[in-house]
Amino acid sequence: MLRISEIKLPLDYTEEDLKLKAAKFMKVQPEDITSLKVFRRSVDSRKKQDVHFVFTIDVEVNADEKRILKRTDKKKVQPSVFYHYIPVENKRTSDFRPVVVGFGPAGMFCALTLAEAGLKPIVLERGHDADTRTKDVQNFWQDRSLNTSSNIQFGEGGAGTFSDGKLTTGIKDPRQNKIMTDFVRFGAPEAILYTNYPHIGTDNLVEVVKNIRKEIIRLGGEVRFGCTLTDLIIANQYIHGVTYREESGATVDLETDCVVLALGHSARDTVTMLFNKGIQMMQKPFSVGARIEHPREFIDRAQYGEAAGHPNLGAANYKMACHPPHGRGMYTFCMCPGGTVVNAASEEGGIVVNGMSEYARDAENSNSALLVGIEPEHFPERLHRSGPAGGRLPGRPEVREDGSGPPQLSDRGLSLGHPRSPAEERDRHHGGSAPDDGPKTERLCHAGSGPHIPRDPQLLPRPVPPRRLLRMQHGRRPPRRHLPLRRRRRLCRRHRLRRRRRHSRRGSHPDRRTRLLRRKKLPHPSVREFFL
Secondary structure (H helix, E strand, O other), X not given: OXXXXXXXXXXXXXXXXXXXXXXXHHOOOHHHEEEEEEEEEEEEOOOOOOOEEEEEEEEXXXXXXXXXXXXXXXXXEEEOOOOOOOOOOOOOOOOOOOEEEOOOHHHHHHHHHHHHOOOOOEEEEOOOOHHHHHHHHHHHHXXXXXXXXXXXXXXOOHHHHHOOOEOOOOOOOOOHHHHHHHHHHOOOOHHHHOEOOOEOOHXXXXXXXXXXXXXXXXXXXXXXXXXXXXXXXXXXXXXXXXEEEOOOOOEEEEXXXXXEEOOOOOOHHHHHHHHHOOOOOOOOOEEXXXXXXXXXXXXXXXHHHHHOOOOOOOOOOOOOEEOOOOOOOEEEEEEEOOOEEEEOOOOOOOOOEEEEOOOOOOOOEXXXXXXXXXXXXXXXXXXXXXXXXXXXXXXXXXXXXXXXXXXXXXXXXXXXXXXOOHHHHHHHHHOOOOOOOOOOOOOOOOOOOOOOOOOOHHXXXXXXXXXXXXXXXXXXXXXXXXXXXXEOOXXXXXXXXXXXXXXXXXXXXXXXXXXXXXXXXXXXXXXXXXXX
16 A cells, blocks of 8 residues: 655545546556545645645555556655554453543543453542533533532543544654544544544534443443542552542542552642652643634634635634743644633632534634743742642632732732732842842843833743843944854855955945956956945
């Protein structure tokens, strides 16, 4: 089987057009092609007047493949390479059943893999099954009655069940094909196997996760809903069991020697329990931001031009990023074309939003998350000692009179205690009479470069470039030095002079007199006469 890439076809293509194009690439007759399967399909919309599809296909041909490879472009026609999943070999000798905590994407596929290996796992999930969870979410959206154990964050399938169901990652691991194939096996659309931005949709995900749970149970596994992990039974540095609380309030001890924690990001009480038991933890980078929403037709026109609204295109997607000089980047994430922004709170008094869209993506608006990255070195010192979840341990004490207390998010970043006044911020950055409460930084904005915005030194970990330091010291741009004509073994593109000469700042491209001079038709004046 051969794999052909970079096949361009119009939006109104047919399967016969794809077959003819493949035959032309391989230089064979269309009748010689016995089977054809789409491996990848993407949209090329760089030129708005010529929006088209780009295909990569796998073809079986009734001819000598080696001869075809010799006479075709090796970059576009290659032998097909497929990933074959090898089932996990069961080498366990223990009689205890493994326990998986959490039934989101990670816990769901972990339990499925263990069940396929014959280990009969037990899954503990604090939320409810998909049907009951759907009712709880609808009640929250309509009546504002929040169930803290069964909502958009907790329940069968995790937070992704009530999301867009996007299946994109930043890696190119061939094992992703196994996940995609399993999704299709359990009811997902087959188009996720070849589209460039695959997604299942909320309306399909509910049935898919239910089918995965039924397969785990059929293979001998067990899924217990309404069960919250409360403790780990550890002795002699080994795990001996877990303790969980049922929805009725009863506490149950479960003996096991293998526990997989697939908690997700919202189980703060479980993370606190692990921290208090001395489990080693590290702070990870994360992102914070808000959801932006805009009309779907506007995004479609911006991306596809006159082709917007074509039935084969669907709703348009986008992805943007910004990397300003001060080092704190901003980017869009989890773009939901033709979707809605939903309330995704999981605790009383909290406000969290998420994007959601069905498979058709035909809603009136599109939305995306607009985020900034937060690195561990940006955390204030007290947050490094306060525990998991950024110091948000249960209780949330009020800010005391001495300024200590939980962190506060101000318009200038994350601070501790009472927020500083504008005068204190100005003195802090410019060496005023304010008390010494932290390191001071040089002012990075000078005359002629726009209004000054005070910045926290913790948000500027990068050193100031040397040329900028000279500018701050002298109040003017430092003089440019004459650069050598030959840099990195390349001749100067601006002046066509000899190798050892140096060019001037006022130089320009050689004129007719210079060209005649090189042909020795004019007397040789000085170089300075030409370029000054």
